[in-house]
Amino acid sequence: MDNSDKEFLETYSSESFEKPSVAVDLLIFTIHEGQMKVLLVKRTKSPFKDMLALPGTFVGIRESLDEAVKRVLKVKAGISDELYFEQLFTWGDVDRDPRMRIIAVSYLALVPDKMLVKLLGGSFDEVMYPVSDVVSAAGKLAFDHRKIIEYGRERIKNKTEYTNIAFELLDGPFTLPQLQDIYEILLDRPLYKANFRKKISNLVEETGEQVLEGAHRPSKLYRRKNDL
Amino acid sequence: MDNSDKEFLETYSSESFEKPSVAVDLLIFTIHEGQMKVLLVKRTKSPFKDMLALPGTFVGIRESLDEAVKRVLKVKAGISDELYFEQLFTWGDVDRDPRMRIIAVSYLALVPDKMLVKLLGGSFDEVMYPVSDVVSAAGKLAFDHRKIIEYGRERIKNKTEYTNIAFELLDGPFTLPQLQDIYEILLDRPLYKANFRKKISNLVEETGEQVLEGAHRPSKLYRRKNDL
């Protein structure tokens, strides 16, 4: 460190350069029983006491953003498996937290519901909220978290159109009707079965197995083909 | 502020919760003389003394991210006009700055070269660097700024495919060959003239004027049609 570095640090560390805090907030999405659901925690303290909020944490001084995200996934949802997550947007409005200046880096994580049910067990329904419910009911969500959820939902929708992100919500073999359900929920519109199958046919391969779940033709099981 | 708030703030403000710094870094892009160019400043101090870096600033404690961006645009490029900018990505690796922990929120701004030439005058060529030059020459750029530039270039390329972002690089009337040039540079591939014109025909309207610039048929001037 040379002299100009020292100078810089002294100037920067002075009181006039008060620093904002940095947090990560997570959108942990899954598809369960025909709905998109998001993990929310009930706040126990003011501000926004008793309201719902996204799980998050402050970013440690020796911790990257991704590490902070993984820490939240582990602590708040018990997830230590590798799973899909991506950075969404960084929210920096001055008054987004009434207590102090907090800049929030939001992340989107997609988790197969099977995995969440296994991890959360009976408390699954207590922490996973249908997205359409929480964004339509005003006043339920703390801070600017409603805006963040809507932003995230829009992002998944768009990425579903031009990527294979939807597969991240599946764990193990699946049927094409199951896959189509996920696409329809993410895109929020019905799809023609035949066209859908044409489109994803080169992404999947049959396992050879079938599942029979009712008085009708059984459906074949597929797995995701090794990405090209 | 109630008791739990006070408690929170006391805990959080203690030494064990050292805060990272937050900065914004800007990618100020333009198209000039057939090339994509980016504004870079030469560092006068260690670390990375004499190397090139993106313009940026620390985010003030009572300043939103967007306000910090506008401040940089004004101070480093003299731009006070309204122009297109969007948030790109937030870079949070622990060691991205050797002096201290800095989390950088990167932004992408598109500026018509006409505007920059007017503002910067003769120093235009001293601060606007061809993107392909600076990303290919290793060791020219400070910090992780090379990675940020490549990320930004990729983002523009993608958005050019499915948005009308390219128009942000034009100021006032333009010819279709000019517009096509911009698209080809952003997309980094040649386009068929007839197809290109079909695609953008509903976005533009003739001004009635023409420009004659050589021994060949003059080209018509267009303006952007009011967005639908």
Added chain:
DNA sequence: CAAATAGTGTCTTTGAGACACTATCGT
């Protein structure tokens, strides 16, 4: 007229969309 760039017409190919059909199960 030739050289140069601006601008248009049209054929082919690809893929999205719509819809009708067949297949396989339980009762």
Added chain:
DNA sequence: ACGATAGTGTCTCAAAGACACTATTTG
């Protein structure tokens, strides 16, 4: 047989891509 869901065949239409043509200028 019938109700229910799985799975397929094929027509239409719009857009992307490729290419050849015409138009207007200067020298």
